[in-house]
Amino acid sequence: MNFNDILQQLTQGFQAFTWGNAVMIAVGVVLVTLAVVKEYEPVLLLPIGFGCIIANLGMSYETGMMKVIYDAGITTELFPLLIFIGVGAMIDFRPLLAMPQMVVLGAAGQFGIYGTLLLAVLLGFKLPQAASIGVIGAIDGPTAIFVASKLAPEMLGPIAVAAYSYMSLIPIIQPPIMKLMTTRKERLVRMEYAGRPVSHRLAVAFPVIVTLVVSLVAPSAAPLIATLMLGNLLRESGVVDRLSKAAQNEIINIATLFLGLAIGSTMTASNFLSWSTLAVLALGLLAFVLDTVAGLLFGKLMYALTGGKINPLIGACGISAFPMAGRLSAKMAQEEDFNNFILMHAMGANTAGQLGSVVAGGLLLALVAGFGGM
Amino acid sequence: MNFNDILQQLTQGFQAFTWGNAVMIAVGVVLVTLAVVKEYEPVLLLPIGFGCIIANLGMSYETGMMKVIYDAGITTELFPLLIFIGVGAMIDFRPLLAMPQMVVLGAAGQFGIYGTLLLAVLLGFKLPQAASIGVIGAIDGPTAIFVASKLAPEMLGPIAVAAYSYMSLIPIIQPPIMKLMTTRKERLVRMEYAGRPVSHRLAVAFPVIVTLVVSLVAPSAAPLIATLMLGNLLRESGVVDRLSKAAQNEIINIATLFLGLAIGSTMTASNFLSWSTLAVLALGLLAFVLDTVAGLLFGKLMYALTGGKINPLIGACGISAFPMAGRLSAKMAQEEDFNNFILMHAMGANTAGQLGSVVAGGLLLALVAGFGGM
Amino acid sequence: MNFNDILQQLTQGFQAFTWGNAVMIAVGVVLVTLAVVKEYEPVLLLPIGFGCIIANLGMSYETGMMKVIYDAGITTELFPLLIFIGVGAMIDFRPLLAMPQMVVLGAAGQFGIYGTLLLAVLLGFKLPQAASIGVIGAIDGPTAIFVASKLAPEMLGPIAVAAYSYMSLIPIIQPPIMKLMTTRKERLVRMEYAGRPVSHRLAVAFPVIVTLVVSLVAPSAAPLIATLMLGNLLRESGVVDRLSKAAQNEIINIATLFLGLAIGSTMTASNFLSWSTLAVLALGLLAFVLDTVAGLLFGKLMYALTGGKINPLIGACGISAFPMAGRLSAKMAQEEDFNNFILMHAMGANTAGQLGSVVAGGLLLALVAGFGGM
Amino acid sequence: MSTLGSALWITLIGMGLVFLALLLLWGLMELMMRLTARSAAADEAEAAETAAEEVASQADSSRLARAAAAAVAVALALRQATLPPEGPADAQVSNWQAAMRTARLNQRANMFTRKQRGAGR
Amino acid sequence: MSTLGSALWITLIGMGLVFLALLLLWGLMELMMRLTARSAAADEAEAAETAAEEVASQADSSRLARAAAAAVAVALALRQATLPPEGPADAQVSNWQAAMRTARLNQRANMFTRKQRGAGR
Amino acid sequence: MSTLGSALWITLIGMGLVFLALLLLWGLMELMMRLTARSAAADEAEAAETAAEEVASQADSSRLARAAAAAVAVALALRQATLPPEGPADAQVSNWQAAMRTARLNQRANMFTRKQRGAGR
C-alpha cells in the first residue's frame, strides 16, 4: 500500500479542478439562475446550466454517464430529431395554409444566417465554424444543434446557449427594432382573417407533401423536416391520439432533458473559455437582429405591394422562434390598437419561418460540404 | 471550388430518386391514407407508411437516424418485445382460465402458418423465407416481426404490412367464411358462461407458469412469451400500478411508433418492388383464410363432440388477432340473435390463440434451424 | 436432414435445464411471491424475481434481449442514475435545511458499511467484494447497485436482492433494536419543529451546492449525487414542471422495471448458488443492524448533549432507506405518545442519511481503488 | 477560391434556394387549397353541426337549449349559404369507419378505465 | 431431403407440438383452477363485499343507500351460499400488508398531489 | 499490507471523510440559512397571502369568506410582525417574468387543452 496513491485517489477532485472550471461553474450557475429567476427557456437552459456545472466537476461528455448520453443522442443526432417529432405534434399549419403568401416572410427571416456566416468568415472563422455560427440565425434550437453537431461539434455549447438564450430574449430584442423600422401607421394596419377553411384532408396531406418537397430540394434537411412533419402527421391524422400524446409528452420531455444535459456537458473550460465563444455570442445576437430586420423589410415590401393591406409587423415572425415571435408580433400590434388582432397572420408567418429555418439549415449543410468546407 | 461538386451536392436528392422510389412513395401514401381514412390499424400503418415514404427519400434503415432506430429496436429484437410487455398488461386471461378447453381452438388457429409455409415452398421460396411468410398466419404483429427479422429480414417490410393490414381487415375477411362454414342453427347456439371464479392467486401464478412451460417446450419463443407474461404479471399482481401503467402507455406507445417507422424504413424500392412482395401479400391473405377455416372446423368439431353446446363461431377467434377476432365473433353471434352473448367464450378462445401464435412462432424458429434452413 | 439435429433443436430447453436452474426458479418465485403477497418493495422485487426466473430458462444477461438491456443500463450505469433523477425529484430537503445538525445522524448511519466490510474481509472475501457487500449498508438501492456493478458485478444479484429485501423489512428489523437501545423516557421526548422557513432561493441553490461539494470531496460519488441533485433541482426550480414530472414518472418507472429485470437476469444458478450468496445475505442483514445501532447511539449522544431535547429515535433514520425509515421513526414515537409528532425531524435525519449514503458509497469506490483493490 | 468567396457563393445560392423552395411550397399550398376547397367547406359545416349538437346537449336541462341550438343553426345556415352544396358521399361516415372507431374507443376505454381485478386485494 | 420434404416435416412436427404444448397448458390450468377453487370463491366474496360497501357509501346521501346495500348483500349471500365456507386466514389482511399499502398510497399521494412549494413563486 | 489492514484503513479514512463531508455541508447549510433568512420570511409571507386569497376566493359564495380571509390575514400579520420589513424589490414580480409566465401558461394550455381540429372527423 502506498499512502500517496490513496491521497491522490481522495483528492483527485481537487487536483483536477482548475480556475477555468471555477469560471465555467459560475457560467453554469448563471444559466440556471436565468432559467429559474428570469424564466428564460427554462426547460433547456436549466439542464444546460446543470450539465455545464457537472462537466467542470469531472463529468464531461468525454467520460462516464454523460458520454453515454452524448453518444446516444447527440452523435446519433437523435435528440434534436425526437424533439422535432414533439414540436411537429404541437404546430398547427392551418393559418399558413390559409395564407400561403406568408412563406415570403419565412424565407426572408433566414437572411441572418448568411449575413452572420459572412461576418464570421471575415472575422477569420473557417467555413464550417462560420456556418455553425450562422445557423444560430435559424432561431430554432433543434435545427441549430443538428447543423452545428455535424459541422463544428466543438462549438455546440456556445451555439446552443446563444440560440436558446436569445430565443428567450426575443421579447427584449425584437420590439425596439420593430418600432424603429415601422411607422405607427403601418403598425395600425388591420388585417381581415380571410379564414379560408382548411379541409381535414389537406391538413393531413400537408406534412407528407412538405416532406416530399423539402427532402428532394434540400436532402440534408430531410431528417429535420421528416421528424417535424411526422409529428404534425400524428397530430392532424386524428386517429393516433396515443402516439401524438407520446410525442408531445414522454418523447419530447425526455429528449429535452437529456439534450440539455448533453449540450451542457460539452461546456468544459477548455472548450468554452476562448475568444471564439465571445464571438459566437456576439455574432449570434447579430444574427437575430439581421433576421428581424430582413423580415421587417419584406413585411414593408408586402405592405407596399398590397397597397397597405399587410401589417409589416408580421415580418418579424418570419425568423422562426416558434411560437414566441408570432405571439410577440400580435402583442405589438395590439399595443398600438387594442382591437387589432393579427395573431392568425402572425402564426402563418411564424410557421413559415419554421419551415424556412429547416430548409436553410439543410441547404447550409449541403453547401458547406459542396464548397469543400468539410 | 468546383461548381460541379456544388451542383451535385444540391441536386443529390433528385439524382438519387428513381421511378421505383416514386412507386414506393405512392405505396407509403396509400398506407397512410388507409390508416387515416379507413382507420386500418392506424397506430402501426401510419408510421409504417411514413417510414416507407422517407425511406425512398434517402432515409432508409441503412443510413442515419433510421439506421440508429433500426439497429436499436429491430436488430436487437427489442421493439416487438417491448410492445409485448404492453400487450400482456392489457390482456385478461381469466376467461381462458375459466374455460381451458378453449386452447384447442387456439392451437387449431395456427394451421394457416404451416399451410402457407408449404405453399410458399411449392412456389419456390427457400425455407426461411417460406417460414417468414407462413408466420403471417400467426396473425400477431410482434410474433411475425420477431420471427421474420430473424429468418428473412429482407422481407420484413411486406410481411409486417401484410400482417397489420389483414389484421385490420378481419371484419371484412372473416364474416363471409364464418357464414359459409356454419349453419344458422350452429350460429344460434347459446353458451352459458359457467363463470368459474378465478382466484387472484391463480391470475398471478398463471403468467409465471406459462413462461415456465413455454420456455421449456419452445425455447425460441421464450423472449416473446416472457415479455407477454411479464406484462400480464405486472397487471395481475395489483401491487405495481406504476409499472403496469408505464407498460401500457409510455413503453408500448414509444416502441410502436419507432417499430412502425423502422419497418417502413426497410421498404425501399429495391427491397419491396419484386414479385416476392406480391407473393407475400397473396400468401398472407391465404394464411388468414386457412387459419379461420381451421379454427371454424375445430369449432364445429367441438360443437359435435359436446352435443351442440359450443357455438362454432368462436373457432374463428383461435387465430389470435387479439382482441379484434374475439369481438367480431361475439358480434356475429349477436347479429343472428340479439340476446346471445358469447363474448367471454370468444375472449377465452382469442387469448388461447394469442398463446398458440407465440408457441407456433417459436417452434417455427427452432424447426427451420433444425432442418438446416438457416 | 438429420433427425438428431431436429430433436436437439426441439429439446434444447430441457437439455440446458439443470437442478440449479430449478432451485433458482424457485428463488425467483419466492421473490415474486414476497412482492405480491407481502408487498415487499414490489416495484423492484417483482421484476428482479421475474428476471431471475427467465435467466434460468435461457434468458440470462449474457444473451439476447436481456444482454441488450443489461449492457444498456447496468454496464453503462445508466439505470441507477436515471432512478436517482426521479428520486431526487421526490425528495424535499427543507426539513434538513431547517435543522442541519441532523447531518450527524446521516453520517452515523453509514458505520454499517464499514463494519460489514471488515467482517467480510475477515471471512475471506477480497477487498472489492467485501466493499460491495458493505455497501448494502448504504441502505439505498441505486447506490448499492452503482458501487457493486463497478467493484464486483458478479455479486450484483445477491447484493441487490439483499438491499431491497431488507429495505422492505425495515418495519420488522428496526423496531426491536429501537426499543432495546432507548428508554421509554427517551422515546417520549417531544421536539418542537423550530420551523425556520426555507427560502425558495435556498431550496433551488441547495442541490447545486451539494453537487459542488460532494463532487469535489468524493468525485467517485459525482454521478450519483449529480443525478440525485438534478432531480431535486428540477423539482425545486418550479419552472420545469414538464421535466420534473417526466423524472418522477416515465423516467423512473421505465428505469426501475428494466433495472429489476437486468439484476434478476444475473441470478443464474452458476452466479447465485454459492456460499458467498448466503454470506452476502447474512452480512447484509448485519449491515442494517449495525447502521441502526450506530444511528441510535449518535441519537442518544445528541440527547445527552442537548440535555434531552433530541428524541434519539430519529437516529434510526440516519441509515437512509428514504422515506421508509423516516416514517417508521415517527410512527414509533407516536406509538409511545399519540400526540408526539417528530416526522419533520425524522425526515431531516432521513434525507441526511440519503446524502451520507451517496458520499460513503463514492468514498468506498475511491478507497478500494486507492488501496489497490481493483 | 478564398473562404470569403465561398461564403458569398453560399449566401447567394443558399438564400436563392430558400426562396425557391418556399415559393414552390406556396404554389403547392395554393393549388391544394383550391383542390380541397369543397371538402374544406364540408368539414366546416360538419364541425359547426357538431358544435350545435353539443351546445344543445349541454344546455339540455334548461330552456336555453333550443334557443342556443337555433342560434348556432342560423350561423351555420348563413355560412353554408355561401358554400357549394356538399356531396352526400363526404358527409356520411362508412359503417366500416364507424365500426373501427367504436372498436378503438372501446379498446381505449378498456385500457384506461378498467378496474384491475387484482388491485383491490 | 428436399425443401418440400423438410416443409412437410416442419408442418407435422410444428402443429403436433403446438397442440401438445397447448393441451399441456389445458391440463395445468384445469389442475390449478381446482387447487385454487376455494381461494377463488373467497376472492369473489370479498369483491362482492367491497362492491356492496361502495354502493352503500356512494348512495349514502339518499334513502336508496340501505336498499341498494341490501340488494347487493342479498346477491352476495345467494352467491356465497353455493360456496364452501372460507377460511378466516385468507379473509383478513395482515398488519404488515396494511402498513405497506398505506405507505405506498402515501408515497403516491405525495408524488402527485403535493404542491411544490417553489411553484408559486 | 494485509487485506485486513487495508480494510481497517478504509474504515478509518472512509468514516472520517463521511463525517467531514457532512459536517462541511452542515456549515454551508447553516450559513446559507442565515444569508437567506430575510428572503425566506418574504417567501413565507407571500405564500400566506396567496393562501388567504385562495381561501377568500373559495369561500366567495358564502358569508364565511370575509371571516376566513380575516383569520388568515391575522395569522399572517402575527407572523410578519416578528420579521424584518421586506424590501419592495423582492415582493414584486418584473414585467418580464410576468410575460414569460403567461407565455408558458398559454403554451401549456395550448398543448393540452387545445381541441385537435382533425380529431372530430
Ligand code: NA
Ligand atoms: Na429562422
Ligand code: NA
Ligand atoms: Na395465430
Ligand code: NA
Ligand atoms: Na445509509
